[in-house]
Amino acid sequence: MKLNTIAQQLKLSESTVSRALNDYRDISADTKALVRRAASETGYFPNPHARRLASGKADNIAYVMPRSDGQFNSSFLVELMAGMAGALNAKGWDFSLLVPDSIEEEIEIFQKISRTRHVSGLIISRTLTRDVRFKILHELKIPFVSHGRSMDSAAAAWIDVDNATAFSDMTAHLIELGHRRIAHIGGEESYNFSSQRARGWRDALVKAGITVDPDLHQKAELSFAGGAFAMRSLLMLADPPTAVCCISDHVAIGAMRALRDCGLVPGHEVSVIGYDGLEIGNWLEPPLSTMKQPLQSAGQQLVEIVINMVENGDSPKDHQKLYRAKLVRRGTDNPPVPGCSKHLSRSRQDKNTTFGGEGK
Amino acid sequence: MKLNTIAQQLKLSESTVSRALNDYRDISADTKALVRRAASETGYFPNPHARRLASGKADNIAYVMPRSDGQFNSSFLVELMAGMAGALNAKGWDFSLLVPDSIEEEIEIFQKISRTRHVSGLIISRTLTRDVRFKILHELKIPFVSHGRSMDSAAAAWIDVDNATAFSDMTAHLIELGHRRIAHIGGEESYNFSSQRARGWRDALVKAGITVDPDLHQKAELSFAGGAFAMRSLLMLADPPTAVCCISDHVAIGAMRALRDCGLVPGHEVSVIGYDGLEIGNWLEPPLSTMKQPLQSAGQQLVEIVINMVENGDSPKDHQKLYRAKLVRRGTDNPPVPGCSKHLSRSRQDKNTTFGGEGK
DNA sequence: GTGTCAACCGAAAACGCTTTCGGTAAGTGT
């Protein structure tokens, strides 16, 4: 099933067959049809390695998968990768996965790619506030797009959600409901989305004339446990919050658990809003309010961007896209309950008295 | 940075350099050291395409990712893929993802692989009870391992969990707690794990001398919504179950929601046990009991198996491994509450009377 | 000395495709 075979069979030269298959315009329509039919009849597939070696093109995209955070929004990740694979498949390109253990290893991989060019384009994610990868990839001249911005991404291609606006929207919503003491459970601020979300929260408070109490800003691991721990700390405060903006749904779910453990009902004594729009939130008791990203097909978009850069040499700057998250009210965002603040200090409440909030 | 350059630089032939790098034994230790040093100094990486073309080896593994079931245990999937990527990376092999839209497309991909051999080995999953892929891959002589068995997998390599035993263990446990009316919310039985799990449930009942009531066997979509729907059907029964064995944690979570919506408390009037050992189960109210698979590094294992088959020509049959799932008691498996069965028929209960079960 | 055997290395032929360059034949205008 080599090009050779098919050429002899048709009494054409290899080069003609090759060009016919690749739709060169100096091949007559007749021969093209002829060759195509012969190819599909014999079930011919060009050898990718030979093709790539000869053409110098790799025709594949690699996604740098964030390592070892089992707690991160994994359903989203799967969705994302499926989207990428689908879009690439439509183009006939390959999709590989890179899972570096450390940032050093990641950079090493980049260098290898830049030398051998065995990967035509890259998609990175989980961007840091300051992220060397942008500079490195730029220097190595590897076409790439990032899922998430960074302070170093001005000249790069990216798609992202407006984290700051999302969290100021969220916070403003709670303020409008009547809350004044609104906490934020955030994450490690070296991650760009972390610091942006914290900023959004802070901005909304300031804008409403509420002074920001540093005690109300907790930093947590982005996991169930992290959220639970942070929530417990908040409840220990002399003047606990009546609402909490959580950096992720996972964290919010942990926080809900902590509330329950103290005999409180999420959305009653303490409102909770998460972020991610996870399906699971709908199935909790009570259902978790959250911010949802509109990226139904982020994977596909990312792929299309990087393909454009590889094939047409598009400028990265022409591919920057910001989306806005939308509030999804479910059951855990409600007006503060007057007099409830007393209940909030350390003492475990009797379940029967605190149970049965007004719901949504 | 070609082999050429480095050869001239050292005044050696290309072939010598190549063999030195690949550790052939007819190259002296001295020259090997020399070449190696030169290579690492210049930062040389062999061109993968050229290498693969010349050697005929692809040195990569592809994973056929199950498409479009957002509801499936995605954290596990991510974990799995990370494990695969890690193991492959250690070997210097590439990892690609295949995401076919249909079974036809999947088979087409297999044929392409068998022709061009651009993928050395395959990992498949989400096996069907009758799964043509086993026969096809065997005929095409593509080395592969499956994550999950099938009726057609006798001669193939696989790792799997003993689904039947897991569900008979689960059911037996509920029987021991005193339950007699034990339902099963299962899935589409064309999936192998689905039918196995249903079988385990049925076997345990029979073994305990309990006649199997077909009404108690619900088939649901493997999602939150599917679980909720099935649970509602069960509650509508004239004689509803006091315990439910759910095919997955997702389904169980949906079932819990349905219970709550009827004013019931999961683990009180109706015990619920899930399957998968999802982290999220720990954070529900009450925490969900479940069966946990011991596959901490299934990805790595799968990769090692297929590599062995590719490199050493190992027989598939020597790589079949069955694991046993373990019960994780959390909050939703308890003895039946006497007199509760009355509450179970359709009527919405007042929350205050039903709330506050004995917990775990 | 001659023969033998390792140990080492080089020349050159693959591997299966792409792409440049040039050549022929037919069409176009004058």
Add this chain to the structure above:
DNA sequence: ACACTTACCGAAAGCGTTTTCGGTTGACAC
């Protein structure tokens, strides 16, 4: 009739490795 395109195709040179097949040494025994 001539030059000049245009349309189409073939020859051949890569692409950067691996691998087969010999060939040249030097050591060692006789």
